[in-house]
Amino acid sequence: MRSYEHEDGTGVGSLGSGPPPPRTPESGESVPAGPAPAESASARPATAGPAPVSPGSAEPSRTGAEAGESDPTVGIAALSLPYQVVAAIGLALVGVFACVHLAMVFLHVAPANTVTRSHGDAVRWWVFPEFEQNWRLFAPNPLQQNVAVEVRAEYLGADGQRRTTGWIDMTAQDAEAIRGNLFPSHVHQNQLRRGWDFYLGSHDADNRPSGVRGRLAEQYLRRIAMQRLDGEGLDGPVQRVQLRSSSRSVKAPEWSAEKTDTRPVHRVLEWWTITPADLPEGVGNGRTEALR
Numbered sequence: 001m002r003s004y005e006h007e008d009g010t011g012v013g014s015l016g017s018g019p020p021p022p023r024t025p026e027s028g029e030s031v032p033a034g035p036a037p038a039e040s041a042s043a044r045p046a047t048a049g050p051a052p053v054s055p056g057s058a059e060p061s062r063t064g065a066e067a068g069e070s071d072p073t074v075g076i077a078a079l080s081l082p083y084q085v086v087a088a089i090g091l092a093l094v095g096v097f098a099c100v101h102l103a104m105v106f107l108h109v110a111p112a113n114t115v116t117r118s119h120g121d122a123v124r125w126w127v128f129p130e131f132e133q134n135w136r137l138f139a140p141n142p143l144q145q146n147v148a149v150e151v152r153a154e155y156l157g158a159d160g161q162r163r164t165t166g167w168i169d170m171t172a173q174d175a176e177a178i179r180g181n182l183f184p185s186h187v188h189q190n191q192l193r194r195g196w197d198f199y200l201g202s203h204d205a206d207n208r209p210s211g212v213r214g215r216l217a218e219q220y221l222r223r224i225a226m227q228r229l230d231g232e233g234l235d236g237p238v239q240r241v242q243l244r245s246s247s248r249s250v251k252a253p254e255w256s257a258e259k260t261d262t263r264p265v266h267r268v269l270e271w272w273t274i275t276p277a278d279l280p281e282g283v284g285n286g287r288t289e290a291l292r
Contacts, residue, residue: 076088101126101131104123104126104127104131105127105131105133107119107123108123108124108127108131108133109133129186129190130186144249144250145247145248145249145250146247146248146250147171147196147245147246147247148169148170148171148172148245148246148247149169149170149171149192149193149196149243149244149245150167150168150169150170150171150243150244150245150246151167151168151170151225151228151229151241151242151243152164152165152166152167152168152241152242153165153225153229153232153234153238153239153240153241153242154238154239154240154241154242154271155234155235155236155237155238155239156236156237156239157235157236158235158236162239163236165229165232165234167244168228168229168232169246170192170224170225170228171192171193173228174188174189174191174192174193191224192224195217195220195221195224196221196245198213198217198220199214199217199218199220199221201217202214202216202217203217207269207270218272219277219278221243222241222272222274222278223278223279223280225241225243226238226241226274226278226279226280226283227280227283229241230283238274239273239274240271240272240273240274241271241272241274242268242269242270242271242272243269244266244267244268244269245266245267246264246265246266247264247265247266247267248262248263248264248265249261249262250262
C-alpha cells in the first residue's frame with residue numbers, strides 16, 4: 001500500500017484496491033468531468049410489474065364476461081320460477097297456433113288432396129272469412145269497372161195501399177261505412193260483394209239458376225236486401241224486392257288517348273216475393289206476422 005498526498009498538501013491517503021474518496025471542490029475551483037459513480041442497487045427504481053399480493057388481501061374481482069359466465073339477470077331467466085312456467089306455456093301456445101294456421105292456409109290454397117277431402121269443412125271453417133286467400137291481385141285482366149248493387153221494395157203501407165220505393169244503393173252504404181274507418185267491418189267490405197259474385201257464378205245470362213247453388217244464392221241476396229230495408233223506416237211489411245247491378249267503366253286517365261264509355265249498364269233481376277224464411281234473425285218482427 002502506498003500513501004499519497006493531495007496537491008494542496010491538505011492530507012495523506014493510502015492507495016489500495018478502491019478508488020480514492022471524492023474531494024469537495026473549494027470556491028472558484030473547477031471539477032474535471034468524469035464518469036458518475038455507480039449507484040447502489042438499493043437506490044435504483046423498481047421496474048414495472050404486478051404488485052405483490054399479500055396473503056391477507058382479497059383477489060381482485062372479475063366480471064361475468066371475463067370469467068366466461070352468462071348473465072342470469074336478463075330474459076326469462078330473470079323471472080321467478082312460476083313466471084318462467086307461464087312464459088314458456090305462452091310461447092308454446094303461440095308456436096302451436098302459428099303452425100296450425102300455416103298448415104290450414106297451405107291446405108286451403110293447395111290442390112285437392114286426401115286431407116282436404118277428409119277435413120275440408122275444418123279447413124274452410126278456419127280460413128273463411130278472415131284468412132281467405134285468392135290470386136286476384138295477380139289477375140292478368142283486373143276489374144276495370146265500378147259495380148253497385150241496388151234494391152227497391154214493394155211494401156204494404158199503413159193505409160193498405162201498395163207502394164214502391166226508389167232504387168237504394170246498398171254498395172254506396174257499404175262504402176260510406178268503410179271510408180275513413182281505421183277498422184272497417186268485414187261485413188261492410190265483403191258481404192254484399194261476395195253475395196253478388198255468388199249469384200253471378202250460379203246463374204246464366206238470363207238469370208236462370210244452375211241447381212241448388214243458384215237458389216241458395218237468391219235466398220242469400222234476399223236476406224241481405226231485407227236486412228238493409230229494415231233501416232229504411234218503411235211503414236209496412238215488404239211484399240216483394242227487386243235487385244239490379246249498375247256497372248260503370250273506370251274513366252281512362254287524362255294522358256291516355258283511350259275513349260271509355262262511362263255510362264251505367266244495368267242488369268235487372270226479377271221481382272222476388274218475400275216469405276218469412278227470407279227474414280234474417282232479428283229483422284222485421286211485424287212484417288213476419290203480416291206475411292203469415
